[in-house]
Amino acid sequence: xxxxxxxxxxxxxxxxxxxxxxxxxxxxxxxxxxxxxxxxxxxxxxxxxxxxxxxxxxxxxxxxxxxxxxxxxxxxxxxxxxxxxxxxxxxxxxxxxxxxxxxxxxxxxxxxxxx
Amino acid sequence: xxxxxxxxxxxxxxxxxxxxxxxxxxxxxxxxxxxxxxxxxxxxxxxxxxxxxxxxxxxxxxxxxxxxxxxxxxxxxxxxxxxxxxxxxxxxxxxxxxxxxxxxx
Numbered sequence: 158x159x160x161x162x163x164x165x166x167x168x169x170x171x172x173x174x175x176x177x178x179x180x181x182x183x184x185x186x187x188x189x190x191x192x193x194x195x196x197x198x199x200x201x202x203x204x205x206x207x208x209x210x211x212x213x214x215x216x217x218x219x220x221x222x223x224x225x226x227x228x229x230x231x232x233x234x235x236x237x238x239x240x241x242x243x244x245x246x247x248x249x250x251x252x253x254x255x256x257x258x259x260x261x262x263x264x265x266x267x268x269x270x271x272x
Numbered sequence: 273x274x275x276x277x278x279x280x281x282x283x284x285x286x287x288x289x290x291x292x293x294x295x296x297x298x299x300x301x302x303x304x305x306x307x308x309x310x311x312x313x314x315x316x317x318x319x320x321x322x323x324x325x326x327x328x329x330x331x332x333x334x335x336x337x338x339x340x341x342x343x344x345x346x347x348x349x350x351x352x353x354x355x356x357x358x359x360x361x362x363x364x365x366x367x368x369x370x371x372x373x374x375x376x377x
Contacts, residue, residue, distance in 0.1 A: 159316070161314070163314075190365065192367075197369065199367055199368050199369050200315075200360070200367035200368075202365055245312065247314055249314075249315075257303070257364075258365060259320055260317045260320055261315070261317060261365070263307075263315045263316070265313050265314045266312070266314050
């Protein structure tokens with residue numbers, strides 16, 4: 158257990174469904190991140206929240222909607238996804254100082270399959 | 273982009289041999305980090321090297337950094353079958369595709 162917990166571990170959803178991924182960190186970090194990992198591609202940074210404010214959104218389609226209600230919790234709301242959105246979604250947290258991180262702690266990921 | 277790129281993409285060695293993986297990046301950095309990922313799991317932080325450091329050790333791991341060449345290397349000495357995993361470098365939150373290491377018993 159890394160201190161970053163993601164649920165669910167596996168999710169299969171239809172293209173018309175709405176679901177949410179949850180991430181919780183118990184490390185007292187001040188920044189949280191969503192990454193997408195697809196086969197044979199670099200890890201894609203999707204969203205960054207620092208001090209609960211979204212500071213980065215890397216041209217992610219609007220069918221992905223993040224939410225960070227407090228510094229310990231991060232959600233990724235999913236709706237009307239496409240099959241190409243099937244991937245491993247990783248949450249991470251870190252302690253940032255002046256915008257610089259000295260190490261990310263990752264959760265185990267949610268394996269998402271869109272059918 | 274700060275994205276690191278690891279080289280080689282895949283590496284297959286025998287137990288006991290050393291494994292060397294390289295990383296190149298594009299812009300100036302504050303620090304560079306190496307991570308390990310077992311299949312289908314999250315990444316685990318291995319070691320961080322700051323931009324003013326040239327070499328760092330942690331157990332069987334040795335990391336070097338050459339900021340003039342914008343490159344870093346990760347050396348795993350006396351490899352074990354349990355070292356089989358993918359290894360990633362990261363700068364400012366940007367990761368590459370990783371090196372897939374297989375260590376044969």
